[in-house]
Amino acid sequence: MxxxxxxxxxxxxxxxxxxxxxxxxxxxxxxxxxxxxxxxxxxxxxxxxxxxxxxxxxxxxxxxxxxxxxxxxxxxxxxxxxxxxxxxxxxxxxxxxxxxxxxxxxxxxxxxxxxxxxxxxxxxxxxxxxxxxxxERPVPPPPPGEWLEEFWVPHRSELVRVPAADVQRIDAERDYVRLHVARPDGNAQSYLLLQTITSLQERLDPERFIRIHRSCILQRSHVSGLRHEGLGVWSAETADGEALRIGRTYLPAVKKMAGR
The missing domain is CATH 3.40.50.2300 (Response regulator)
Structure with missing residues (x-):
């Protein structure tokens, strides 16, 4: 029909x-x-x-x-x-x-x-x-050289400046994203930001960040390796020892990052 x-x-x-x-x-x-x-x-x-x-x-x-x-x-x-x-x-x-x-x-x-x-x-x-x-109206990506360099995120009763270079991982949480941030003292910190992961991805420098799953973006330098779990399933190993599953949609780009 x-x-x-x-x-x-x-x-x-x-x-x-x-x-x-x-x-x-x-x-x-x-x-x-x-x-x-x-x-x-x-x-x-x-x-x-x-x-x-x-x-x-x-x-x-x-x-x-x-x-x-x-x-x-x-x-x-x-x-x-x-x-x-x-x-x-x-x-x-x-x-x-x-x-x-x-x-x-x-x-x-x-x-x-x-x-x-x-x-x-x-x-x-x-x-x-x-x-x-x-x-949802897609936000046009900024011209090269105008990617997000910092985030201003609410924390308790103030706004905190977070350099993009310090963000190791971004997770989707419904209409929010959670920024996982490295600190000089070695302690991890996370912040919630009211933004969808897709709209945020469009403002991130693709030379610095890579999306590995519909709910996860990683800083490229935070990826320490890729692991084949079998049956076509791959995981990204991070510098702090986590293994995060790679979505099939994003696997070709992740492999390309690794020269595969």
């Missing part, structure tokens, strides 16, 4: 142009019924396997993918890996009867992970997350 491609980019207020991908016809039909009751989305097509989904994504440029995980030949995780890094990639909500793939799904920057049988209110919440993410 296809809708003719209009060629015009969707505006933030326009319905999410949605592609349903599932190899079970009854599951597709049920999802269409649920979607018809959710304001703000418009189903523009369906696909019964991963390869068909990739072809329709290229042809229709949907805003949202409701993606089953377990399909023959090309499964949902493979589809998401193929989309990783694409500037025009749709938002992905995995819809599945299996809960054991959630960690890998979120490593691929999925917006949500909804278990079957799908409850309409649960899918509505997931779609709401897509709408919220879509409405």
């Amino acid at each position: 296809l809708e003719r491609e209009s060629g015009a980019p969707a505006r933030p207020s326009a319905p999410l142009r949605t592609l349903i991908v599932d190899d079970e016809p009854l599951a597709v039909e049920r999802m269409q019924v649920i979607c018809a009751r959710i304001e703000g989305i418009s189903v523009i097509g369906t696909a019964s396997d991963g390869q068909a989904a990739l072809r329709l994504i290229d042809a229709l440029s949907p805003d949202l993918l409701l993606l089953d995980l377990t399909m023959p030949e090309t499964d949902g995780l493979t589809v998401a890996r193929n989309l990783a890094g694409r500037a025009d990639a749709p938002a992905v909500i995995f819809v599945t009867a299996h809960d054991e793939f959630a960690v890998e799904a979120f490593d691929l920057d999925a917006v949500d992970y909804v278990l079957k049988p799908v409850a309409p209110d649960r899918l509505q919440r997931a779609v709401g997350r897509v709408v919220a993410r879509r409405s």
Whole structure:
């Protein structure tokens, strides 16, 4: 089932142009019924396997993918890996009867992970997350030489200046980031800053910082090594002895940093 491609980019207020991908016809039909009751989305097509989904994504440029995980030949995780890094990639909500793939799904920057049988209110919440993410205005990166050199962060009743060079690690905590800072006396200190990790990344010098996971950025000099855990899973070892998992989306850039 296809809708003719209009060629015009969707505006933030326009319905999410949605592609349903599932190899079970009854599951597709049920999802269409649920979607018809959710304001703000418009189903523009369906696909019964991963390869068909990739072809329709290229042809229709949907805003949202409701993606089953377990399909023959090309499964949902493979589809998401193929989309990783694409500037025009749709938002992905995995819809599945299996809960054991959630960690890998979120490593691929999925917006949500909804278990079957799908409850309409649960899918509505997931779609709401897509709408919220879509409405965020990307901040243009500063010109070279104008990256953030310092942070002013609230701490108790004052504002503390934190040089960017002292920040070893940045973790996402909902709408905040936590800055982990090295101190001359060797003691660690952390500060919360009201900012999303994605918007902050755009203001950080990529020669100094590298994102290794959807929820973690490291100072490059703080990475002491990379470790292969098996089954395609890698970790970054830090100078203070921690091993932090590298998300599959970010693994190519981390390996490139190491000359691999």
